Amino acid sequence: MRVERASRTLGARVQGVDLGRPLDADTFDSVRDALNRHSVLVFPEQEVEPPAQVEFSARFGRLKHHVLKENLLPGMPEIYVLTNMTSQNEVAPRPYAGAYWHTDLSYEAEPAFGSVMYAVEVPEVGGDTMFCSMAAAWDALSERMKALLEGLTATHSFEHAYETFVKHIPGTAPIDRRRFDARPPVTHPLVHTHPESGRRCLYVNPGFTERINELPPAEGEAILAFLYEHCTSERFVYRHRWSRHDVVMWDNRATMHKAVPDYDDGDSRYMRRTTIAGSAPRG
Ligand code: OGA
Ligand code: MN
Numbered sequence: 001m002r003v004e005r006a007s008r009t010l011g012a013r014v015q016g017v018d019l020g021r022p023l024d025a026d027t028f029d030s031v032r033d034a035l036n037r038h039s040v041l042v043f044p045e046q047e048v049e050p051p052a053q054v055e056f057s058a059r060f061g062r063l064k065h066h067v068l069k070e071n072l073l074p075g076m077p078e079i080y081v082l083t084n085m086t087s088q089n090e091v092a093p094r095p096y097a098g099a100y101w102h103t104d105l106s107y108e109a110e111p112a113f114g115s116v117m118y119a120v121e122v123p124e125v126g127g128d129t130m131f132c133s134m135a136a137a138w139d140a141l142s143e144r145m146k147a148l149l150e151g152l153t154a155t156h157s158f159e160h161a162y163e164t165f166v167k168h169i170p171g172t173a174p175i176d177r178r179r180f181d182a183r184p185p186v187t188h189p190l191v192h193t194h195p196e197s198g199r200r201c202l203y204v205n206p207g208f209t210e211r212i213n214e215l216p217p218a219e220g221e222a223i224l225a226f227l228y229e230h231c232t233s234e235r236f237v238y239r240h241r242w243s244r245h246d247v248v249m250w251d252n253r254a255t256m257h258k259a260v261p262d263y264d265d266g267d268s269r270y271m272r273r274t275t276i277a278g279s280a281p282r283g
Contacts, residue, residue, distance in 0.1 A: 001027060003034050009136035010255065011238030012038035019056050019247055020047045028059055035114070036196045039254045040131045040238055043247040048118050050272060053247075054078045057116045057274035064105070064112060064275040073272065082117075082271040084263075098259040100165040101132070101232055102207030103252045104275060107158040109186045113278030116249045121270040122242040123263035130232075130239045131250060131257045134201040137231040138191060149190055149223075151283065153213045154204050157185040161207040169261075185210060189283030194253050202231060203281050205256045231256060253278065 002015045012034055017027060035041055048056075050073060057063055057078070066072060066080040073079035082097050105112040138146070159180040166172055190212065192203045204212075206228050212220035230236075239260075240248055250257060263269060 007238040010133040011040040062277040099261040117273045123267040126263035135199040152190040155210040156208040192281035
């Protein structure tokens with residue numbers, strides 16, 4: 001197994017591993033170490049059937065079933081299908097999923113540890129995914145700013161992303177209110193310690209973070225806007241240009257990510273994703 005860094009602060013390409021079959025324990029440990037070190041791993045040219053994707057992902061932890069049940073692979077609810085087209089070649093009910101900076105499931109008390117995504121079909125142009133390092137972004141803050149942020153908490157909700165971004169995307173089907181009511185907002189520390197690498201990481205995201213709990217709204221909004229600008233600046237970003245049959249795995253505890261919805265209408269992008277359960281971030 002060879003690991004080559006893909007940018008200065010995060011991301012690595014992993015060669016010499018076949019995810020289509022079970023990994024031996026040493027290889028698996030090396031993959032987990034690489035994930036803790038680089039936060040985003042790209043495995044090019046993989047042949048991964050859904051059961052193998054589930055098997056590999058489940059070695060990292062229990063798998064989650066996504067809240068949008070209609071997007072699960074029939075007969076295999078661990079696999080969430082992200083696609084812009086339906087099987088009838090029509091525009092899918094939720095095109096351009098995740099086209100805003102977010103961390104998966106931060107609106108849950110125990111957010112996702114990470115995700116594994118397999119590119120079945122990629123558009124001819126566009127449709128990249130951007131990732132940023134919340135560890136490198138934290139490290140680069142001044143001591144004054146760190147001192148201000150330490151000990152703060154933020155409220156996260158699923159509804160926030162819907163109200164702020166998702167509902168404005170043309171073609172988005174409305175979401176039943178009861179889905180929001182079933183997911184009341186949660187509180188997380190604004191900076192947490194990564195449970196494996198031990199690095200301090202910012203833990204807020206434009207998608208799901210509603211507010212900083214301990215500050216007046218205007219101050220909290222200004223600080224969040226600054227943090228989002230800071231975290232997503234080029235020096236902390238790895239932008240993945242997908243090739244068909246790439247597997248990309250990311251660590252939600254140390255990153256945000258964003259889909260770039262710039263491909264042609266009618267050009268198919270079809271991804272299979274598994275989501276690994278995680279623990280509550282600890283300040
Ligand atoms: C996701 C996601 C981004 C993409 O699967 O969680 O945000 O580029 N995907 O599809
Ligand atoms: Mn996502």
